[in-house]
Amino acid sequence: MVLIVGNEPEVVGADLRAGKLACPHCEADLRPWGSARLRTTRLAVGVERHQPRRGRCRGCKKTSVLLAERFFARRVDEAALIGEALFAKATGSGQRAAAARTGRARETVRNWFARFGHRAAELSRHFLAWALALDARLHEVSPQGSGFADAVEALALAARAASICFSPKPVWSWASRMTAGGLLANTTWPYPAPP
Numbered sequence: 001m002v003l004i005v006g007n008e009p010e011v012v013g014a015d016l017r018a019g020k021l022a023c024p025h026c027e028a029d030l031r032p033w034g035s036a037r038l039r040t041t042r043l044a045v046g047v048e049r050h051q052p053r054r055g056r057c058r059g060c061k062k063t064s065v066l067l068a069e070r071f072f073a074r075r076v077d078e079a080a081l082i083g084e085a086l087f088a089k090a091t092g093s094g095q096r097a098a099a100a101r102t103g104r105a106r107e108t109v110r111n112w113f114a115r116f117g118h119r120a121a122e123l124s125r126h127f128l129a130w131a132l133a134l135d136a137r138l139h140e141v142s143p144q145g146s147g148f149a150d151a152v153e154a155l156a157l158a159a160r161a162a163s164i165c166f167s168p169k170p171v172w173s174w175a176s177r178m179t180a181g182g183l184l185a186n187t188t189w190p191y192p193a194p195p
């Protein structure tokens with residue numbers, strides 16, 4: 001399983017050694033357990049090679065990959081870039097415009113849209129649950145004209161509430177945290193419940 005962590009490897013390493021990271025399966029603490037395979041992620045400009053740490057649970061003994069929140073699991077593009085395309089789609093752009101804006105092939109962008117769109121209703125409910133849990137003043141979300149746009153709007157509300165409650169982070173980092181990296185997963189993915 002993937003545990004989404006902060007972007008600073010030194011902080012993640014220190015937290016892991018101190019037992020401050022909780023197992024996504026059972027919430028017991030994780031201990032260092034080597035590294036996952038080397039990943040190459042495409043950024044808006046250039047690529048980044050990085051090797052996520054792994055942790056092993058002291059309770060259930062399962063291992064988890066500690067993936068930085070600027071990424072999604074199983075995606076070769078950084079979260080912010082994918083998010084830019086999803087946001088463009090939610091505000092009316094087509095594949096061609098989103099592909100031009102992000103510098104990615106139309107086929108790639110079509111795949112992102114399809115994955116997100118396929119889960120849009122589930123994601124809407126999930127992000128809304130987070131938003132409602134974190135923002136007591138929020139009662140409803142105004143319809144945005146499509147299920148896709150509703151899900152992006154629910155994410156924006158949840159991310160804003162989480163940035164106020166916890167610490168300021170970009171929307172797509174919250175998207176990664178709130179979905180355990182599985183925003184665009186094509187398999188069943190365990191989304192973490194709101195706190």
Ligand SMILES: [Zn+2]
Nearest residue numbers: 023026057060
């Ligand atoms: Zn565990």
